[in-house]
Amino acid sequence: MNKKLKLAVQKKGRLSEKSIGLLRNCGLEIENFQERLIVSASNFNLEVLFLRDDDIPEYVQENVAHIGIVGENVVLEKNLDVEIVKKLGFGRCTLSLAIPEKNKVTNIQDIQNKTIATSYPNIVRNYLNENGVEAKVIELNGSVEIAPSLGVADYICDLVSTGNTLKQNKLKKSFNILNSQAVLIKSKKLDNYDELKILYRKLLDRIESSLKAQKSKYIMMNVPKDSLKEIIKIIPSLKSPTILPLADENLLAVHAVIFEDKFWEINEELKQAGASGILSIPIENIIL
Numbered sequence: 001m002n003k004k005l006k007l008a009v010q011k012k013g014r015l016s017e018k019s020i021g022l023l024r025n026c027g028l029e030i031e032n033f034q035e036r037l038i039v040s041a042s043n044f045n046l047e048v049l050f051l052r053d054d055d056i057p058e059y060v061q062e063n064v065a066h067i068g069i070v071g072e073n074v075v076l077e078k079n080l081d082v083e084i085v086k087k088l089g090f091g092r093c094t095l096s097l098a099i100p101e102k103n104k105v106t107n108i109q110d111i112q113n114k115t116i117a118t119s120y121p122n123i124v125r126n127y128l129n130e131n132g133v134e135a136k137v138i139e140l141n142g143s144v145e146i147a148p149s150l151g152v153a154d155y156i157c158d159l160v161s162t163g164n165t166l167k168q169n170k171l172k173k174s175f176n177i178l179n180s181q182a183v184l185i186k187s188k189k190l191d192n193y194d195e196l197k198i199l200y201r202k203l204l205d206r207i208e209s210s211l212k213a214q215k216s217k218y219i220m221m222n223v224p225k226d227s228l229k230e231i232i233k234i235i236p237s238l239k240s241p242t243i244l245p246l247a248d249e250n251l252l253a254v255h256a257v258i259f260e261d262k263f264w265e266i267n268e269e270l271k272q273a274g275a276s277g278i279l280s281i282p283i284e285n286i287i288l
């Protein structure tokens with residue numbers, strides 16, 4: 001029987017759907033995973049293990065799961081012997097120092113001798129050490145944001161995405177300690193297994209092409225023949241654009257793949273140069 005690559009993802013939480021979404025974008029068929037702990041992809045030698053996010057780095061370190069998808073914050077906090085392979089562009093948040101709204105902290109020295117509650121004691125202690133600041137760190141596993149109002153701590157260090165939770169608890173963000181997002185991690189022992197290494201490389205190629213595609217758009221437009229040179233100069237195409245004839249002999253169709261964030265930047269310029277009917281379409285995968 002063929003060996004299967006084992007990938008650990010969060011069972012139920014903020015990263016679950018996007019992790020499975022990424023795999024599906026890579027063409028993997030993963031059926032109804034809700035109630036099961038292990039599911040096989042029907043068209044790839046892959047088994048998906050559904051775990052609590054905190055356990056994923058350890059499973060990967062021990063090579064029980066060969067690879068995993070988990071927040072970088074968890075990987076750094078656990079500080080285990082795994083390799084971070086790739087940032088995946090979702091689950092973005094910051095680990096930030098937050099203080100009561102009425103307080104003022106202008107630089108890191110202002111937290112000298114204060115008490116900080118956090119679920120990330122290792123990251124916070126490292127940060128304090130690196131900055132030569134002494135502060136007491138209290139580890140809490142949940143509801144960290146109520147610690148200042150209960151008098152348990154002066155400040156907190158917690159994950160923030162929208163900032164709403166801080167506001168609700170009359171706290172404000174002071175500074176960021178870490179920018180985090182979901183990452184792909186890999187067991188260092190995987191390299192000892194040739195068959196699994198090949199599967200891993202195949203999956204990584206697919207993930208990379210799917211991530212590239214998410215950041216890109218396929219654009220199409222009609223341009224007057226006379227403006228073609230000018231228009232091609234404006235388009236920051238990943239490859240040479242495609243030029244197609246149209247029924248109207250004075251016009252040409254131009255197709256190109258560009259980075260998504262460039263679309264609005266060049267839109268006005270294209271119109272001024274005579275382009276019309278500008279369309280942008282999402283791309284599922286790119287293999288350059």
Ligand code: PRT
Nearest residue numbers: 013014052053054071091092093159160161162163164165
């Ligand atoms: O059950 P399990 O242990 O697997 O899940 P969990 O409850 O420990 O983790 P989960 O699902 O909450 O988060 C998984 C990962 O998502 C985290 O490790 C981060 O990498 C990432 N992530 C992104 C976040 C947030 N954004 C986030 N906002 N994780 C937690 N939060 C929490 C934060 O702790 C705070 O309580 O959301 C609150 C703040 O959110 P805002 O939007 O009000 O700022």
Ligand code: ZN
Nearest residue numbers: 052053054055
């Ligand atoms: Zn967790």
